Amino acid sequence: MTQAPLVTILDDEPAIRTMLADALEEAGFRTMGFARATEFEAALKTAAPDVCLVDLSLPDRDGLSLVHRLALEQGATVIIISGRAQVQDRVTGLELGADDYIIKPFDPSEVVARIRARLRREKPATQTGNTARFNGWTAHFDSYILTDETGAETPFSHAEGEVLRLFLERPKRLISRAIMQETLGGAAGESFDRAMDVRISRLRTKLREDPKNPRLIKTIYGAGYIFLGDVSWS
Amino acid sequence: MTQAPLVTILDDEPAIRTMLADALEEAGFRTMGFARATEFEAALKTAAPDVCLVDLSLPDRDGLSLVHRLALEQGATVIIISGRAQVQDRVTGLELGADDYIIKPFDPSEVVARIRARLRREKPATQTGNTARFNGWTAHFDSYILTDETGAETPFSHAEGEVLRLFLERPKRLISRAIMQETLGGAAGESFDRAMDVRISRLRTKLREDPKNPRLIKTIYGAGYIFLGDVSWS
DNA sequence: TTCATCCTGTTACAATTCGTAAGATTTGCG
DNA sequence: CGCAAATCTTACGAATTGTAACAGGATGAA
Numbered sequence: 001m002t003q004a005p006l007v008t009i010l011d012d013e014p015a016i017r018t019m020l021a022d023a024l025e026e027a028g029f030r031t032m033g034f035a036r037a038t039e040f041e042a043a044l045k046t047a048a049p050d051v052c053l054v055d056l057s058l059p060d061r062d063g064l065s066l067v068h069r070l071a072l073e074q075g076a077t078v079i080i081i082s083g084r085a086q087v088q089d090r091v092t093g094l095e096l097g098a099d100d101y102i103i104k105p106f107d108p109s110e111v112v113a114r115i116r117a118r119l120r121r122e123k124p125a126t127q128t129g130n131t132a133r134f135n136g137w138t139a140h141f142d143s144y145i146l147t148d149e150t151g152a153e154t155p156f157s158h159a160e161g162e163v164l165r166l167f168l169e170r171p172k173r174l175i176s177r178a179i180m181q182e183t184l185g186g187a188a189g190e191s192f193d194r195a196m197d198v199r200i201s202r203l204r205t206k207l208r209e210d211p212k213n214p215r216l217i218k219t220i221y222g223a224g225y226i227f228l229g230d231v232s233w234s
Numbered sequence: 235m236t237q238a239p240l241v242t243i244l245d246d247e248p249a250i251r252t253m254l255a256d257a258l259e260e261a262g263f264r265t266m267g268f269a270r271a272t273e274f275e276a277a278l279k280t281a282a283p284d285v286c287l288v289d290l291s292l293p294d295r296d297g298l299s300l301v302h303r304l305a306l307e308q309g310a311t312v313i314i315i316s317g318r319a320q321v322q323d324r325v326t327g328l329e330l331g332a333d334d335y336i337i338k339p340f341d342p343s344e345v346v347a348r349i350r351a352r353l354r355r356e357k358p359a360t361q362t363g364n365t366a367r368f369n370g371w372t373a374h375f376d377s378y379i380l381t382d383e384t385g386a387e388t389p390f391s392h393a394e395g396e397v398l399r400l401f402l403e404r405p406k407r408l409i410s411r412a413i414m415q416e417t418l419g420g421a422a423g424e425s426f427d428r429a430m431d432v433r434i435s436r437l438r439t440k441l442r443e444d445p446k447n448p449r450l451i452k453t454i455y456g457a458g459y460i461f462l463g464d465v466s467w468s
Numbered sequence: 469t470t471c472a473t474c475c476t477g478t479t480a481c482a483a484t485t486c487g488t489a490a491g492a493t494t495t496g497c498g
Numbered sequence: 499c500g501c502a503a504a505t506c507t508t509a510c511g512a513a514t515t516g517t518a519a520c521a522g523g524a525t526g527a528a
Contacts, residue, residue, distance in 0.1 A: 090344050091343050091347040114328060142462060
C-alpha cells in the first residue's frame with residue numbers, strides 16, 4: 001500500500017456506488033465500483049483491494065458466500081453493506097468473516113470512518129501520522145524524540161509528549177485548562193493544575209523558549225494556552 | 235492470550251454490565267466489569283484486556299478522552315457502546331481511535347459477533363516465519379542467533395527470545411507491562427517485574443543499545459515499552 | 469559423579485520520571 | 499502603585515525502571 005488504499009464497491013445500485021465513491025475519493029482513497037459479483041471477481045485477479053465493500057443482495061450471486069470466500073481465501077478486509085437489518089443477519093455476516101456490517105440507509109462519512117478504523121489496525125506503524133514538523137522542529141511521537149533544525153536530538157518523556165501532541169493537534173487555537181486536564185487524564189484533582197504547569201514548563205525548556213517571551217507556547221491568563229507555529233503532520 | 239480472551243466492560247448501568255457479561259462468558263470470554271473510569275484505569279495496571287467495551291456516558295469522566303487515550307497509548311481494541319446515535323458521534327468516536335461503535339439498545343449476540351470479528355484479525359498477526367529482519371539485525375528464532383549486518387553472530391537465550399519475539403510481533407506499538415507479564419508467563423509475582431526488567435536489559439545489551447538513548451527498545455514510564463524498528467518476517 | 473558453564477530469577481541500589489509543595493513572578497484591575 | 503489571583507519555577511520525594519552482583523538450577527563434558 002505505497003499509494004492511496006484501494007476500496008472496492010460491490011453494489012448493484014448505481015446511486016449507492018457513486019455516493020460511496022465520491023465520499024471515499026474525497027477522503028483520499030482510490031475506488032473501483034462493480035455491479036455484479038462476476039465482474040468483481042474478475043477484477044480481483046489483477047487488483048489487490050485493501051478494503052472490500054459488499055452489498056449482500058446481488059443479482060447474480062449470494063453475497064454471503066462471496067464474503068466468506070473473500071475473508072477466508074484473500075484475507076481481505078470485508079465490510080458488508082446491507083438492507084437486512086435483523087440482528088441475526090448481522091451476526092451471521094460477521095461470523096462468516098466480515099469485519100464490519102453497515103446497515104442501509106447509511107451515511108457515507110460513517111463508512112469512511114469505519115474504513116479508516118480498519119486500516120489503522122492494518123498498518124499499525126504510522127497511518128495517523130506520528131511525526132509533526134513546526135518552526136524548524138520535528139517531533140517524532142513514536143520514538144519520543146524532538147529534532148532540531150540542525151538535527152540535534154532531544155528526547156521527551158511520555159507526559160511531555162501528551163502535552164506536545166495536544167498542542168500540535170490544535171495549533172493556533174485556544175486550549176483551555178479544562179480541556180487539557182481532561183485530555184491528559186487528570187482525575188479531576190484540583191492540584192493537577194500545578195502538575196500541568198510543570199509539564200508545560202518542562203516542555204518549554206526543551207523547546208528552548210525564552211521565559212520572558214515565549215514564541216511557541218503562549219499563556220492566555222485566565223483562559224488557557226495557545227500554540228503558535230505552523231504544524232504539518234506526516 | 236494463552237487463555238480465553240479478556241473483555242472489560244465499562245458502563246455505569248449494572249443491568250447492561252450483567253447482560254454483556256452473561257453473553258460474553260457464555261461465548262467463552264473472560265470478563266471484568268467496571269462502573270467508573272477510575273476503577274477501570276486502576277485495573278489496567280495489572281490486567282491486559284484483549285477488548286475494551288466502553289460506554290461514553292460515564293459518571294466520572296468523559297468517555298471520549300478515555301477512548302482516545304486507550305487507543306493511542308495502550309493500542310487496545312476499543313469498542314464504544316453508546317446511546318448517542320448521531321452519525322457525527324459515531325464518526326468522531328471512530329476517528330478518536332475506537333475500533334467499533336455499537337448503539338444502544340443493542341443485542342448481546344451482535345456484540346459477541348463484533349468482538350469475535352476483531353479478535354479474528356488480531357491473531358494472524360503472529361507470523362508463521364521464524365526469522366525476522368529489522369534495522370540491520372536478523373533474528374533466527376530456530377537457532378537462537380542474532381546476526382549483525384556484518385554477519386557477526388550473537389546467541390540469545392530462550393528468555394531473551396521470548397521478549398524479542400513479543401517485540402517483533404508488535405512493532406511500533408506500546409506493549410504494556412501487563413501484556414508482557416501475561417505473554418512471558420509471569421505468575422503475577424510482584425517481583426517478576428524485576429525479572430522482566432532484567433530480561434530487557436540483557437536484550438538491550440545484545441542489541442548494543444546505548445543505555446542513555448535506546449533506539450530500538452524504548453521505555454514508556456508508567457506504561458510499558460515500545461519497539462521501534464522496521465520488522466519483516468520470513 | 470564432579471566440575472565448569474550458562475541461564476535466569478532475586479536482591480540491592482542507582483537513575484529516571486513526574487506529581488506535589490512552596491515560594492517567586494506575572495497579570496488584571498482598581 | 500497595590501493587591502489578589504493566576505501562573506512559573508525550583509526543589510524534593512514517591513514511584514518506576516535500569517543494572518550490577520549474587521545464587522540456585524540445569525546442562526553437559528570429563
